Amino acid sequence: METPHVQVIINQQPFEFPGDALDVPTLLASRGISDQAVALAVNGQVVPKRKWSGVTFANGDRVDLVKVVAGGAWDDDPLVIAGQTFSSRLFMGTGRFQSPALLRAALEASGTEIVTVAIRMTGVDGSGPDAGILSALDRGRYQLLPNTAGATSVRQAVFMAELAREALDTNWVKLEVIGDERTLWPDVAGTVEATRILVREGFVVLPYTTTDLVTALRLEEAGAATVMPLGSMIGSGQGVQDWEGIRRIAERVNVPVVVDAGIGTPSDAVRSMEAGADACLINTAVSRSDNPSLMAAAMRMAVTSGRLGYRAGRMPRSEVAIPSSPITGLVAAAPSLV
Numbered sequence: 001m002e003t004p005h006v007q008v009i010i011n012q013q014p015f016e017f018p019g020d021a022l023d024v025p026t027l028l029a030s031r032g033i034s035d036q037a038v039a040l041a042v043n044g045q046v047v048p049k050r051k052w053s054g055v056t057f058a059n060g061d062r063v064d065l066v067k068v069v070a071g072g073a074w075d076d077d078p079l080v081i082a083g084q085t086f087s088s089r090l091f092m093g094t095g096r097f098q099s100p101a102l103l104r105a106a107l108e109a110s111g112t113e114i115v116t117v118a119i120r121m122t123g124v125d126g127s128g129p130d131a132g133i134l135s136a137l138d139r140g141r142y143q144l145l146p147n148t149a150g151a152t153s154v155r156q157a158v159f160m161a162e163l164a165r166e167a168l169d170t171n172w173v174k175l176e177v178i179g180d181e182r183t184l185w186p187d188v189a190g191t192v193e194a195t196r197i198l199v200r201e202g203f204v205v206l207p208y209t210t211t212d213l214v215t216a217l218r219l220e221e222a223g224a225a226t227v228m229p230l231g232s233m234i235g236s237g238q239g240v241q242d243w244e245g246i247r248r249i250a251e252r253v254n255v256p257v258v259v260d261a262g263i264g265t266p267s268d269a270v271r272s273m274e275a276g277a278d279a280c281l282i283n284t285a286v287s288r289s290d291n292p293s294l295m296a297a298a299m300r301m302a303v304t305s306g307r308l309g310y311r312a313g314r315m316p317r318s319e320v321a322i323p324s325s326p327i328t329g330l331v332a333a334a335p336s337l338v
Contacts, residue, residue: 033078038065213249225255266302
């Protein structure tokens with residue numbers, strides 16, 4: 001007996017789904033698209049979102065999916081994390097900006113959609129490190145990513161994540177468990193353990209880690225939504241020091257790879273993306289530059305350029321020169337006039 005299926009044309013490409021019925025949530029989930037900022041048309045007719053619950057697709061239906069993206073984004077290459085789709089592959093940190101106005105301008109120039117924020121105690125009067133930072137962030141525009149920066153134990157990191165979920169009403173967390181306070185090097189065993197705990201508690205976990213492949217695989221097994229290997233020490237600006245490690249992780253894990261920490265220049269971001277990373281998280285290189293907005297724009301272009309270069313595939317290396325012009329029909333030397 002033939003297994004029932006529904007075949008539809010999505011954005012001019014045929015797709016087949018098992019079963020005898022197909023609804024909108026199933027179709028969107030299959031493409032890794034959230035229901036936010038997306039429009040749906042069936043057989044040339046736009047379907048208002050309020051009517052989606054009554055839509056079922058039949059064999060041969062033509063479905064058009066259109067989402068809002070940043071100007072110039074490559075719509076056929078979205079970044080998908082935990083089922084949520086992003087057009088920007090640049091994550092931005094918010095620390096060490098000299099003013100909220102500079103932060104807002106840099107975020108605007110970066111085109112980012114994911115912004116990290118630290119969790120810190122406030123004074124009883126509401127003061128404290130970066131007090132009022134949320135006023136600089138449009139929460140309808142950015143996916144906030146609270147981080148557990150400064151946590152030195154599994155228990156502390158989990159506690160900070162739980163507080164962040166209550167404070168910001170988000171289950172997304174950038175997990176950091178620091179093993180050495182001088183270098184801010186991650187405690188990889190503690191990071192894997194904390195990832196398992198937080199995933200069980202319903203968090204979307206994006207863990208900061210080293211370029212060790214085995215640790216990356218363990219984090220994926222633990223349920224991490226991404227793997228975030230460091231380029232070099234946090235805030236150092238030393239650039240990526242283990243390109244092969246980044247490349248190995250990108251080749252082996254099935255979740256997005258985000259290069260985190262140490263990026264100092266746009267060329268670092270380009271090379272990270274060329275190595276196969278899916279995104280870069282950048283903070284200090286922008287906030288401590290002479291012109292944060294200009295540097296944010298440069299990083300935006302660098303990430304895009306590196307991604308396009310990776311997708312295009314570089315030319316093979318050669319140990320000898322290969323002429324780019326044909327050698328046939330070469331013009332002979334003129335006769336000697338002497």
